[in-house]
Amino acid sequence: MDPADGDDFAAFVAARGPRLLRMAWLLTGDAHLAEDLLQTVLAKVWPKWRKVAEEHPEAYVRKALIHTHASWWRRRWRGEVPHGELPDLAASFDAYEGVDLEQSLSAAIRRLPVRQRAVVVLRYFEDLSVEDTAATLGCAPGTVKSQSAKALRTLRAALPAPVEGGDRCA
Numbered sequence: 001m002d003p004a005d006g007d008d009f010a011a012f013v014a015a016r017g018p019r020l021l022r023m024a025w026l027l028t029g030d031a032h033l034a035e036d037l038l039q040t041v042l043a044k045v046w047p048k049w050r051k052v053a054e055e056h057p058e059a060y061v062r063k064a065l066i067h068t069h070a071s072w073w074r075r076r077w078r079g080e081v082p083h084g085e086l087p088d089l090a091a092s093f094d095a096y097e098g099v100d101l102e103q104s105l106s107a108a109i110r111r112l113p114v115r116q117r118a119v120v121v122l123r124y125f126e127d128l129s130v131e132d133t134a135a136t137l138g139c140a141p142g143t144v145k146s147q148s149a150k151a152l153r154t155l156r157a158a159l160p161a162p163v164e165g166g167d168r169c170a
Helices: 003-028 031-054 057-075 101-111 114-125 130-137 141-158
Strands: none
Touching: 003 031, 003 057, 003 114, 031 057, 057 114, 057 130, 101 114, 101 141, 114 130, 114 141, 130 141
């Protein structure tokens, strides 16, 4: 490969890396998995960089992130996770303890099916249009709209209802 290609690739990664890492984190919900996902995708893109750079490299890498994450998600075992001790269920219940909208949203997004998660990330976090999202995912715009509606319905049901009137102090 031409050394100039390496410079172009390095410049692309330096310029777009943080945004692509954020997208990977939104897909995986885990900082370490996000780094692994982005590194895997960039390693796949590097040998094809000359061809990829001619078109829309960021769109190509975004699409590769979606597809690679989907293949990882299909292979991952989502069964029981062993713990050393059982949780204490007899503790007093405080309805407001630990309620953090950002963490609740992140957890709710991770529970979405892969296709719906990809649509939510591309549409609402990457701010792509319906048509651009459909092109990235290789589906019809109507599919993006229906998957988006289903995902938003699921997220609304999973998140706590907003408090009327904002925060109130006693």
